[in-house]
Structures are given as structure tokens and as C-alpha cells.
Amino acid sequence: MIKVNIEGTLNFIDESELRGTGTARDFNMSADTGWVNLPKSTENLAEIKEVAGKIRGESEALVVIGIGGSYLGARAAIEFIKNTPDSTDIYFAGNNVSGEYLKWIIDRIGSRDFSVNVVSKSGSTIETAIALRFFKELLLTRYGQAGLKRRLYITTDAGSPLYEMAAREGYRCLEMPPGVGGRYSVLTAVGLLPCAVAGIDIDEMMLGAREEMETGRDNAALYASSRQALYREGKKIEILASFEPVFKSMGEWWKQLFGESEGKAGRGIFPAYADYTADLHSLGQYIQEGERTLIETFVTFDRPRVELDIPGGPIHDDKIGALAGLDLGEINRAASEAVKKAHIDGGVPVIELHAPGLTAASFGALVYFFQRSCAISATISGVYPFDQPGVEAYKKNLYAILGL
Numbered sequence: 001m002i003k004v005n006i007e008g009t010l011n012f013i014d015e016s017e018l019r020g021t022g023t024a025r026d027f028n029m030s031a032d033t034g035w036v037n038l039p040k041s042t043e044n045l046a047e048i049k050e051v052a053g054k055i056r057g058e059s060e061a062l063v064v065i066g067i068g069g070s071y072l073g074a075r076a077a078i079e080f081i082k083n084t085p086d087s088t089d090i091y092f093a094g095n096n097v098s099g100e101y102l103k104w105i106i107d108r109i110g111s112r113d114f115s116v117n118v119v120s121k122s123g124s125t126i127e128t129a130i131a132l133r134f135f136k137e138l139l140l141t142r143y144g145q146a147g148l149k150r151r152l153y154i155t156t157d158a159g160s161p162l163y164e165m166a167a168r169e170g171y172r173c174l175e176m177p178p179g180v181g182g183r184y185s186v187l188t189a190v191g192l193l194p195c196a197v198a199g200i201d202i203d204e205m206m207l208g209a210r211e212e213m214e215t216g217r218d219n220a221a222l223y224a225s226s227r228q229a230l231y232r233e234g235k236k237i238e239i240l241a242s243f244e245p246v247f248k249s250m251g252e253w254w255k256q257l258f259g260e261s262e263g264k265a266g267r268g269i270f271p272a273y274a275d276y277t278a279d280l281h282s283l284g285q286y287i288q289e290g291e292r293t294l295i296e297t298f299v300t301f302d303r304p305r306v307e308l309d310i311p312g313g314p315i316h317d318d319k320i321g322a323l324a325g326l327d328l329g330e331i332n333r334a335a336s337e338a339v340k341k342a343h344i345d346g347g348v349p350v351i352e353l354h355a356p357g358l359t360a361a362s363f364g365a366l367v368y369f370f371q372r373s374c375a376i377s378a379t380i381s382g383v384y385p386f387d388q389p390g391v392e393a394y395k396k397n398l399y400a401i402l403g404l
């Protein structure tokens with residue numbers, strides 16, 4: 001279960017606000033809340049594992065083409081959990097329109113066998129469509145028509161243009177379940193297929209999410225209502241921070257989840273991410289002494305995956321001799337305590353979230369926790385969490401400039 005500690009916010013808000021009228025324990029169920037019960041519906045997992053097995057059997061690399069909610073969750077999971085050197089390499093394309101980046105992926109694949117999973121709920125996103133053209137050509141050139149059909153997998157909504165293309169051209173298609181928006185879709189084939197191909201135990205991930213679903217409701221509400229209480233006190237920016245670099249992509253996923261769900265109608269906490277201790281040497285000065293509009297949310301882990309003791313021995317002529325033999329996990333914990341105290345003293349409220357470890361179950365729990373908190377938080381703020389009308393503005397301009 002994800003634990004929430006709000007002691008570090010109590011100098012900044014009145015605790016009664018968290019129990020009073022500003023607090024919501026939940027959000028309205030709607031046609032867009034299909035994600036709420038996903039951890040209970042595991043019937044699609046067999047198909048996902050079967051497809052993943054086929055991809056692993058004939059490919060050394062998988063290219064996942066998608067943008068926003070169609071790739072951020074899978075990338076986050078793979079970086080957070082993956083520690084098996086023998087798994088298939090996953091590359092993420094179609095999340096920009098840079099030729100430099102696309103060429104880097106094509107070069108990295110080189111002569112290795114590969115498959116492609118194109119992921120798009122709408123089936124009509126321009127970045128995705130452009131990258132797909134390149135990889136279709138590549139598959140066709142390398143494997144011929146039959147190989148293209150066999151190695152291209154599509155994840156999309158039933159009835160979307162991609163779905164129709166899959167039916168027309170004969171690609172294997174995994175349907176997204178109804179009522180699950182892009183940024184709430186990690187626990188569907190969108191996130192689970194790339195994870196399974198990368199060798200991650202998706203059953204364990206779903207179990208973690210399920211446990212969180214069953215036991216984590218009050219904690220999600222506490223995180224949501226604390227951040228909204230702080231927002232009402234003028235705290236406009238939330239920095240999610242972790243002391244584990246493998247959490248960085250999860251920070252990107254979190255930014256999208258909260259940014260697209262809450263940033264509407266002239267409202268919303270701006271979501272940022274910081275990677276500690278690295279960013280203490282870049283953003284640390286601002287956080288300590290800059291404009292006092294910040295909230296900081298630390299994500300820490302009970303059990304580090306790796307234990308490494310600081311070396312002793314006579315060759316070390318430095319000033320940290322007293323640390324010899326200490327596990328780095330201890331130092332990381334000390335760093336988080338030190339930063340928390342400094343930032344609270346400097347006027348930044350700190351919320352602490354504790355997850356069990358860097359495991360698939362812990363990832364599933366965090367995903368569910370954040371999705372629920374986000375829906376509650378947006379609801380407290382008075383905006384609808386499950387749409388993103390503002391994303392259309394740049395697309396309209398781009399289509400006009402490109403003459404589409």
C-alpha cells in the first residue's frame with residue numbers, strides 16, 4: 001500500500017481543512033471511469049502474454065510507437081522495474097517529430113530482428129502516424145509483406161482508423177477497453193504489452209494495483225485533499241521528487257496525468273519533477289529560496305533493490321572516512337531527511353509518499369494510487385479529470401501549417 005505522510009504540510013495548512021468541506025473522498029463515476037475496476041478484470045492478460053511471447057520469440061527489439069498516455073506509462077514501468085539483462089529491448093518512437101531521434105532508434109536496432117507495437121487510442125495522432133510510416137517501410141523492406149503483417153501489432157480503440165487499417169491490412173489488434181482514457185491506460189494492453197515483452201511480471205503489477213484499489217482509498221483522498229488545501233494557500237507548483245533515478249520516467253508519466261487532468265478553466269497545480277540528489281545541484285537553490293509557491297512531494301521506497309556498502313580501505317584519503325561500511329540506502333534516507341527539513345524550514349510544504357519497493361507490484365500500486373488521487377484532486381478543484389480539450393489547439397495549427 002502507498003503510505004501518505006502530510007506532517008510536512010501542517011505548518012502551511014489548517015488540518016481541519018482536510019476533514020472539512022474542501023475534502024472529497026471520491027469523484028463521480030462516468031463513462032470515462034473504466035480504469036477504476038481494471039485491476040479486477042484480468043481476463044485480457046492471457047492475450048497480452050500470448051502476444052508478448054510471440055514478439056519475444058522472434059524479436060530482439062520492440063519499437064513502441066505512441067505519444068502521451070500511449071507510451072509514458074510503459075516507459076515508466078520498464079525503467080522502474082526492469083533489472084533483467086536478458087529481456088527484449090524496447091524503443092519508444094512517435095513521441096516527437098525529430099528525424100535525429102528516429103534515426104537513432106533505427107540505428108540502434110541495426111540488423112537485429114524487431115517487431116513494432118503502434119499504440120493510439122484515437123488511432124489518428126499525427127506524431128504516431130508519421131513514425132508508423134517509417135517503421136512499416138522498414139518492416140516491409142526487411143521481412144516482406146508476410147513479415148510486415150506478422151510483426152506489426154496495433155493497440156487501439158475498436159472502430160478507430162488504426163483499428164480499421166488493422167482489419168484491412170491484416171495486423172494483430174489488441175483493443176483498448178471502453179471508458180479508459182490515454183493517461184489512465186497503463187494497466188491495459190497499452191502499458192502491459194510492452195512491459196510483458198520487456199520481461200516484467202504483469203500479473204504481479206496487476207496484483208499490486210488491486211491491493212491498492214481495495215485498501216488505498218483514504219490515502220489517495222488524503223494526498224488529493226492536502227495538495228488542494230495547499231493550492232488554496234497559493235501553492236501553485238508541485239514538484240514530485242524521488243531519490244531513485246529509475247523513477248524519473250514515472251515522474252514524466254505523473255506530469256501528464258496531473259497536468260492534463262487538472263490544468264483547465266484557468267486552474268490547476270503545475271506538475272514538475274525533480275531527480276534527487278542531482279537536481280539539488282540545479283533546482284535546489286530555487287526550491288530553497290525562490291518564490292514561495294511550491295509544494296514538494298517525495299516518493300521514497302521501503303526496501304532498496306540493491307545494497308551497496310561504501311568502501312573503506314587505506315587508499316581513501318578523503319573526509320568521509322566515517323561513512324565506510326554504510327549502505328548507500330542509509331545515505332539516501334539521510335539525504336531525504338536532510339532535504340525535507342531544509343525545504344520545510346525554507347517555506348516549502350512536503351508531502352511524503354512511501355511505496356514498498358522498486359517492484360512490479362509497487363509500480364501497479366503507485367499507478368492506481370496516483371490515478372485515483374488525480375481524479376479526486378481534479379474533482380475538488382471543480383474540473384472534469386478525464387478530458388483534455390486544450391490539447392487540440394496546437395494540433396489545429398499544425399494541420400493548417402502542413403496543409404492537411
Ligand code: PA5
Pocket residue numbers: 067068069070119120121122123124125128181182183184260388391
Ligand atoms: O491522455 C490522453 O488521452 C492523451 O495524452 C493521449 O494519450 C495522447 O494525446 C495520445 O493520443 P492517442 O492515444 O489517441 O494517440
